[in-house]
Amino acid sequence: MALNYIWVAFFLIAFLIALFKLIFLGDTEIFKTIVEGLFDSSKVAVMDIALPLAGVMTFFLGLLNIGEKAGAINFLARIIGPFFNKLFPEVPKNHPANGQMIMNFSANMLGLDNAATPFGLKAMQSLQELNPQKDTASNAQIMFLVLHTSGLTIIPLGIMAQRAILGAKDPSDIFIPCLIGTYVATVFSMFIVALRQRINLFNSLVMGWLGGITAFLVLALWYLSSLPKEEIEQVSKVVGNVTLFVIIVAFLLGALRKKVDIFDAFIEGAKGGFETSVRIIPYLVGMLVAIGALRNSGAMAYIVDGMKYVIGLTGVNTDFTDALPVALMRPLSGSASRALMIDAMKEFGPDSFVGRLSCIFQGAADTTFYIVALYFGSVGIKKTRYAIVAGLIADLAGVIAGIALGYFFFH
Numbered sequence: 173m174a175l176n177y178i179w180v181a182f183f184l185i186a187f188l189i190a191l192f193k194l195i196f197l198g199d200t201e202i203f204k205t206i207v208e209g210l211f212d213s214s215k216v217a218v219m220d221i222a223l224p225l226a227g228v229m230t231f232f233l234g235l236l237n238i239g240e241k242a243g244a245i246n247f248l249a250r251i252i253g254p255f256f257n258k259l260f261p262e263v264p265k266n267h268p269a270n271g272q273m274i275m276n277f278s279a280n281m282l283g284l285d286n287a288a289t290p291f292g293l294k295a296m297q298s299l300q301e302l303n304p305q306k307d308t309a310s311n312a313q314i315m316f317l318v319l320h321t322s323g324l325t326i327i328p329l330g331i332m333a334q335r336a337i338l339g340a341k342d343p344s345d346i347f348i349p350c351l352i353g354t355y356v357a358t359v360f361s362m363f364i365v366a367l368r369q370r371i372n373l374f375n376s377l378v379m380g381w382l383g384g385i386t387a388f389l390v391l392a393l394w395y396l397s398s399l400p401k402e403e404i405e406q407v408s409k410v411v412g413n414v415t416l417f418v419i420i421v422a423f424l425l426g427a428l429r430k431k432v433d434i435f436d437a438f439i440e441g442a443k444g445g446f447e448t449s450v451r452i453i454p455y456l457v458g459m460l461v462a463i464g465a466l467r468n469s470g471a472m473a474y475i476v477d478g479m480k481y482v483i484g485l486t487g488v489n490t491d492f493t494d495a496l497p498v499a500l501m502r503p504l505s506g507s508a509s510r511a512l513m514i515d516a517m518k519e520f521g522p523d524s525f526v527g528r529l530s531c532i533f534q535g536a537a538d539t540t541f542y543i544v545a546l547y548f549g550s551v552g553i554k555k556t557r558y559a560i561v562a563g564l565i566a567d568l569a570g571v572i573a574g575i576a577l578g579y580f581f582f583h
Contacts, residue, residue: 178541178560182462186469193470206468213464216507217456222449225289230445232290235423237441238434240268242426247271255381258373259362260312262302269298273316279416281324292320293448293550300551308555309548311369314562317547318365321503321563322358322570323538325351331531334514340522346531348397349577353536355389356573361566368558448550455549459541463504472500491583492575494520495529499571502533503540503564510534529578536570 190206193199240246246266252274253265263269272295279288295316303310309317328350335343359382366373373379399407427434466472480493495516501509516530540563548556 179458179462182466185471186465189469189471189474202469206465209464209468210461213461214457217460218453221456221460222453225452226446226449228445229290229293229449230442233294233445233448234438234440234442235420236272236291236294238427238432238437239271239423240441241432241437242423242430244271244423244426254377258371258375258378259315259366261371262310262312263299264302267298267302269295269302269312272298275419276320277324280320289546290445292316292547296547296551297448300553305555306551307553309553309557309559313548313553314557314559315362315365315369317543317559318361318562318566319358320547321538321540321543322354322361322566323536324354324358325535328531328535331513331535334510335517335522335531338514338517338522340517340527343522345581346528346535349528349532349574349581350535351389353532353570353574353577355386357537357566357570360569361562364565365562368562451552452546452549455545456542459545460505463508463541467501467505467508472497475500489579491525492529492578494526495533495578498530499533499537499574502537503567504542506539506542509539525578525582528582529574532574532578533571536574537567540564540567 186206190199190202193202246268250266253270256263256270256273257265260270260273272291276288276292276295279291296313299310299313299316300306303313328347331350332343332347335346363373365371396407424434427437476493476496479496480490483493484490497512498509498516501512513530513534517524517527520526522528540560544556544560544563548554548559
C-alpha cells in the first residue's frame, strides 16, 4: 500500500503545482511540459534502460548459470555464509542466493554497475524461490534491497570524471567523503532493518566482519589518498575490470574442471535475460513517469525553497541547502540527480562548497525507487511492506552524513 500512496502522490502533487502555476502565475506551458515529460520518461524507461539491460542480463545470467554448475556460487556462499546467515536467517546455509548477493555487492563496490544488476536480479529471483508469499516482499528480500539501495561504492569514478570535465582543481578530493557517506548509509540501513526484523547483530561474528570490512576500507583509503588523481582513476579501472574478468575466467575454468557442458549451460541461463528485462518494463515505466511528472512540475524546487526557509529560521547555516536538490532527487532518479549535480557545479563551481557537497550527495546513496521497481518488479512483488521506508531512512542517513562530511572537509 505504501507504494500505491507514493505513486499517486507524485501525480497529485504535480497536478496541484501545475494548476497553481497555470491559474496564479499564468504559466500556460506547464501542463504541456509535464505531458511531454510523461512521453519522454516512458521512452527512457524502455529504450534507454530496459532494452539495453537485456543484452547485459542475457550474458551475465548465462555466466551465472555456468558458475552455479561449476560450484563457484556455492563456494562463495560457504565463505560468506556465516555472516550472511546472521543478516538473512531465512536463507539456508550454502544457498546460491548468498553467493549471488555477495557478487552483487562486490560489483557495486567496484563501480561495475552493469555487472551488479544481473547479479542482483538473479539473487532476488533466488530469494523469491524461498519466499512463501510470492506477491509480498520477504524479510530477506527487504534486507537485500535496502542494503543495495545504500549504494556502497569504494571509488565514485563517474563523479570524479565529471568533476574533471568541469575543471575541478582536484577531481578526486571528494572520494573519501563519498566513501564514508555511503558506508555510513550502508551500516545504518543494516541496523535499521535488523532492528525491524528483530535480528541481533551485536555478536562477535557480525562485529568481526564489520570490523574487518572497516579496516580494509581504511587501508584502501590510506593507500589511495597517497596517489595522485590520475593514478586513483587508473587503479580503480584496472582493479574493477580485472576483478570482473577474473570472475568470468574462474567460472569457465571451474566448469571445465567439473566437465560442465559450458555453452549449453550458458544458453540455458541466458534465456532468462530478455524475459527479465521485458518483465520489468511496466514497473520502470510507471515509476519513472511519476518521478518525471513531479520533477517537471517544479514541485522539487518548491520543496527545496521551503526547506531552505524553514532551516534559515533556526539560525543554522543554510549554505548546504543549495545542494539539496541532488539529495532529494537521488532516491527518485539517478540520471536526474546527476544532472542536478552537474548544474550545481556549473552554477557554483566544481570546487565550491555546494559543488562538492552535491557530489557527496550523489555518491552517498542510490536510486531507491528505481531499485524497488526494478528488483521487486522482476519477481512480481506487489506488496513492498516497509522496504521503501527503510530505504529512504538509509538515504536520509547518507544525506545527514554527507552534510556533516561536507562541512568537515570543505566548509
